[in-house]
Amino acid sequence: MNxxxxxxxxxxxxxxxxxxxxxxxxxxxxxSFAEKGYASTSxxxxxxxxxxxEGTIFRHYKTKKDLLYSIVEPMIAKFIAPxxxxxxxxxxxxxxxxxxxxxxxxFENRISFIRRNLLLFRxxxxxxxxxPELQKMFKKHIASKxxxxxxxxxxxxxxxxxLVDLPASTIIRVTVSSIFGYLIARNLxxxxxNWDDEVETEQTIRLIINGVSPRE
Amino acid sequence: MNxxxxxxxxxxxxxxxxxxxxxxxxxxxxxSFAEKGYASTSxxxxxxxxxxxEGTIFRHYKTKKDLLYSIVEPMIAKFIAPxxxxxxxxxxxxxxxxxxxxxxxxFENRISFIRRNLLLFRxxxxxxxxxPELQKMFKKHIASKxxxxxxxxxxxxxxxxxLVDLPASTIIRVTVSSIFGYLIARNLxxxxxNWDDEVETEQTIRLIINGVSPRE
Amino acid sequence: MNxxxxxxxxxxxxxxxxxxxxxxxxxxxxxSFAEKGYASTSxxxxxxxxxxxEGTIFRHYKTKKDLLYSIVEPMIAKFIAPxxxxxxxxxxxxxxxxxxxxxxxxFENRISFIRRNLLLFRxxxxxxxxxPELQKMFKKHIASKxxxxxxxxxxxxxxxxxLVDLPASTIIRVTVSSIFGYLIARNLxxxxxNWDDEVETEQTIRLIINGVSPRE
Amino acid sequence: MNxxxxxxxxxxxxxxxxxxxxxxxxxxxxxSFAEKGYASTSxxxxxxxxxxxEGTIFRHYKTKKDLLYSIVEPMIAKFIAPxxxxxxxxxxxxxxxxxxxxxxxxFENRISFIRRNLLLFRxxxxxxxxxPELQKMFKKHIASKxxxxxxxxxxxxxxxxxLVDLPASTIIRVTVSSIFGYLIARNLxxxxxNWDDEVETEQTIRLIINGVSPRE
DNA sequence: CATGAATGAGTTTTCATTCAT
DNA sequence: CATGAATGAAAACTCATTCAT
Numbered sequence: 081m082n083x084x085x086x087x088x089x090x091x092x093x094x095x096x097x098x099x100x101x102x103x104x105x106x107x108x109x110x111x112s113f114a115e116k117g118y119a120s121t122s123x124x125x126x127x128x129x130x131x132x133x134e135g136t137i138f139r140h141y142k143t144k145k146d147l148l149y150s151i152v153e154p155m156i157a158k159f160i161a162p163x164x165x166x167x168x169x170x171x172x173x174x175x176x177x178x179x180x181x182x183x184x185x186x187f188e189n190r191i192s193f194i195r196r197n198l199l200l201f202r203x204x205x206x207x208x209x210x211x212p213e214l215q216k217m218f219k220k221h222i223a224s225k226x227x228x229x230x231x232x233x234x235x236x237x238x239x240x241x242x243l244v245d246l247p248a249s250t251i252i253r254v255t256v257s258s259i260f261g262y263l264i265a266r267n268l269x270x271x272x273x274n275w276d277d278e279v280e281t282e283q284t285i286r287l288i289i290n291g292v293s294p295r296e
Numbered sequence: 297m298n299x300x301x302x303x304x305x306x307x308x309x310x311x312x313x314x315x316x317x318x319x320x321x322x323x324x325x326x327x328s329f330a331e332k333g334y335a336s337t338s339x340x341x342x343x344x345x346x347x348x349x350e351g352t353i354f355r356h357y358k359t360k361k362d363l364l365y366s367i368v369e370p371m372i373a374k375f376i377a378p379x380x381x382x383x384x385x386x387x388x389x390x391x392x393x394x395x396x397x398x399x400x401x402x403f404e405n406r407i408s409f410i411r412r413n414l415l416l417f418r419x420x421x422x423x424x425x426x427x428p429e430l431q432k433m434f435k436k437h438i439a440s441k442x443x444x445x446x447x448x449x450x451x452x453x454x455x456x457x458x459l460v461d462l463p464a465s466t467i468i469r470v471t472v473s474s475i476f477g478y479l480i481a482r483n484l485x486x487x488x489x490n491w492d493d494e495v496e497t498e499q500t501i502r503l504i505i506n507g508v509s510p511r512e
Numbered sequence: 513m514n515x516x517x518x519x520x521x522x523x524x525x526x527x528x529x530x531x532x533x534x535x536x537x538x539x540x541x542x543x544s545f546a547e548k549g550y551a552s553t554s555x556x557x558x559x560x561x562x563x564x565x566e567g568t569i570f571r572h573y574k575t576k577k578d579l580l581y582s583i584v585e586p587m588i589a590k591f592i593a594p595x596x597x598x599x600x601x602x603x604x605x606x607x608x609x610x611x612x613x614x615x616x617x618x619f620e621n622r623i624s625f626i627r628r629n630l631l632l633f634r635x636x637x638x639x640x641x642x643x644p645e646l647q648k649m650f651k652k653h654i655a656s657k658x659x660x661x662x663x664x665x666x667x668x669x670x671x672x673x674x675l676v677d678l679p680a681s682t683i684i685r686v687t688v689s690s691i692f693g694y695l696i697a698r699n700l701x702x703x704x705x706n707w708d709d710e711v712e713t714e715q716t717i718r719l720i721i722n723g724v725s726p727r728e
Numbered sequence: 729m730n731x732x733x734x735x736x737x738x739x740x741x742x743x744x745x746x747x748x749x750x751x752x753x754x755x756x757x758x759x760s761f762a763e764k765g766y767a768s769t770s771x772x773x774x775x776x777x778x779x780x781x782e783g784t785i786f787r788h789y790k791t792k793k794d795l796l797y798s799i800v801e802p803m804i805a806k807f808i809a810p811x812x813x814x815x816x817x818x819x820x821x822x823x824x825x826x827x828x829x830x831x832x833x834x835f836e837n838r839i840s841f842i843r844r845n846l847l848l849f850r851x852x853x854x855x856x857x858x859x860p861e862l863q864k865m866f867k868k869h870i871a872s873k874x875x876x877x878x879x880x881x882x883x884x885x886x887x888x889x890x891l892v893d894l895p896a897s898t899i900i901r902v903t904v905s906s907i908f909g910y911l912i913a914r915n916l917x918x919x920x921x922n923w924d925d926e927v928e929t930e931q932t933i934r935l936i937i938n939g940v941s942p943r944e
Numbered sequence: 945c946a947t948g949a950a951t952g953a954g955t956t957t958t959c960a961t962t963c964a965t
Numbered sequence: 966c967a968t969g970a971a972t973g974a975a976a977a978c979t980c981a982t983t984c985a986t
Contacts, residue, residue: 261473693905723939
């Protein structure tokens with residue numbers, strides 16, 4: 081019960097109308113989907129895991145796909161929330177003199193978010209290739225909202241001479257790839273290795289910074 | 297027919313005992329798996345697409361999973377082949393004085409390989425999370441074979457003062473992430489964008505090199 | 513609300529203990545049953561249409577079938593009421609010298625009743641084949657009550673030389689068939705045609721009369 | 729087995745590609761649908777009755793509705809076949825000098841057809857109210873093909889002075905209603921009564937003829 | 945009285961796999 | 966070797982009915 085609350089508290093925290101059973105269903109679904117994938121998880125399995133009748137699932141979610149969406153959508157929403165704050169630029173100006181500072185803050189903040197919601201992240205990464213609906217959501221939010229903000233940011237730091245003269249798209253892509261590469265290696269590919277997160281993130285950041293900083 | 301041959305010629309080229317029907321089955325399976333995922337593709341669908349009877353599939357592959365493995369395994373084998381040649385180190389010494397040269401060669405070579413076998417790459421990336429068997433293959437080949445080779449390489453170039461003083465693992469991870477990040481963005485996430493591959497790879501490499509090169 | 517009252521006012525007029533919600537349930541059930549048939553209508557659908565909770569239906573009607581019966585039964589009762597008045601024969605003697613007059617009165621009276629309660633008629637006609645209970649009700653009322661009365665009537669008019677010398681059963685059957693044939697064609701099979709009811713009923717009656725009148 | 733063959737031999741006679749199992753499915757479906765109605769018959773019940781696996785049904789018929797259509801459609805086709813012969817009019821001129829002769833021939837021919845395929849007729853009559861698809865089929869065939877032919881016929885006999893001067897539509901409706909009224913009463917409503925078919929049809933025809941013949 | 949969440953048995957449908965031809 | 970009809974277990978989903986609030 082505690083674990084379960086942890087699992088969903090951050091993403092579904094203000095969903096007050098969630099029944100106790102509904103919460104159990106969500107938790108069971110998250111665990112199952114993350115474990116075996118959406119397509120290979122049966123609703124009967126979810127029901128059993130949640131300790132509810134199979135019909136109960138369909139009372140709350142019209143279809144199995146609905147259940148998937150209702151799980152992933154809030155995750156995406158929460159993930160991008162920090163990027164959508166209106167005065168991000170202003171905040172940046174004040175708080176992060178150096179691109180490195182911004183990167184470090186971002187890295188720590190979003191990486192810890194993902195780690196807190198690791199199963200959901202798994203599901204997102206695993207199901208995006210198969211769910212056009214998720215792709216749409218992803219592109220709509222990530223591509224149009226976050227990306228343009230990042231572009232502004234990159235231009236901002238470029239103007240301050242802190243970034244190498246390459247297209248923003250490339251800088252962003254390499255930066256994000258490196259971060260996600262770390263996340264995926266750490267959590268999905270080789271979770272059994274004993275990672276020293278602090279050191280690893282620090283070194284990854286250093287590499288990125290090294291890469292995007294202009295040589296005098 | 298031509299297209300189909302292209303699809304499988306590189307990976308299955310020396311599989312001489314493949315009957316015509318078997319080839320059709322493989323092609324149909326590759327297309328279907330890449331499109332909708334292994335779990336969501338039915339054998340009847342593959343049979344229809346291949347123009348054979350359902351039973352024919354099971355004459356050649358004991359189970360559906362067998363079919364998947366028989367498709368992905370050769371792909372992995374071909375992918376890692378260049379890394380496994382015995383005298384890789386020697387070759388490197390002679391051919392690539394600079395890490396940058398090596399990286400560029402690697403990048404071009406393996407990226408073009410993946411692009412030639414894009415559907416198979418898709419399947420590999422998509423199914424790895426769900427197929428422990430694939431994970432085992434992946435880890436066995438990539439982790440133990442390629443990775444140790446890469447470690448040697450990194451140490452080699454480090455000794456020559458061409459690489460920053462960070463753990464080989466980090467350098468490799470960031471390098472590989474950036475490459476795969478490009479591949480995934482280019483081919484899976486935003487295939488509709490009009491990419492200038494030459495420019496993009498060049499800039500990506502420059503960023504990587506910049507990152508891993510020590511500042512004097 | 514007005515429409516709905518029209519729908520049920522005639523049949524359920526003196527059912528004073530019907531709550532507002534109950535009325536809504538009945539109306540919703542009538543509409544749904546008529547539209548898609550009893551078996552294909554779900555109680556949840558009825559509840560939604562009626563704007564009540566699903567449980568409310570079962571508070572008033574023990575089962576779904578109960579709901580059906582409680583709808584159809586009063587309809588049958590009202591339909592046969594005129595035939596059951598005790599002194600029907602006397603009335604006839606006085607009012608309808610000619611069989612034709614009787615037929616015309618009957619026709620107009622009962623047809624207009626059915627048209628006012630068309631949905632209920634639909635349900636009755638549609639469900640009789642599937643509901644033995646309804647069949648029993650139908651046979652009990654129609655067959656034993658109405659039919660014997662009709663037999664008397666036919667004999668009465670036969671004695672007056674107004675009817676051809678055929679078995680009462682045949683005369684009744686053809687007469688009733690022709691009337692119902694009209695009703696069904698008009699309302700169920702081809703409701704989209706622009707019928708001139710007055711003309712049609714008149715001609716139908718003329719045909720019937722012609723058929724059952726003896727030639728000199 | 730014999731019974732079953734009787735059930736389907738006339739309608740599905742030239743459907744040579746019907747498997748033995750398929751025939752059993754059709755027979756079981758016809759019996760079940762006629763008994764309890766389409767909506768209240770489960771496919772598992774049909775499978776059990778047919779002695780096949782439930783999956784077998786869906787191998788031959790994509791959906792349950794498909795099964796229904798594939799049963800009813802040929803029945804309609806066979807039923808209307810005699811009306812669609814091209815030279816119906818010519819045949820009539822020669823064979824049936826009197827409308828009465830035609831009516832008698834028609835009556836006997838089609839009534840015996842329906843009686844031979846009584847279960848199918850039941851299904852058709854019972855399901856038409858619920859299946860828009862069937863309604864379309866019915867209207868298309870009956871309304872446009874048979875009806876216009878009947879209109880010609882009525883006009884033909886009217887010109888010969890054998891029919892009363894009422895609209896063809898009315899004459900047809902009353903005639904057909906009387907016939908179907910007999911069929912339904914005899915077979916569906918009161919099958920337990922001991923009908924003397926020969927006498928009954930004869931008397932019904934006499935009533936109809938009486939009705940549609942002009943008085944001098 | 946009314947609600948609506950919950951149920952579990954049942955429904956239609958799918959699908960990997962087998963096997964007689 | 967190839968076929969495709971047949972299977973039966975399991976999938977997603979429906980629904981009449983119950984019951985705590």
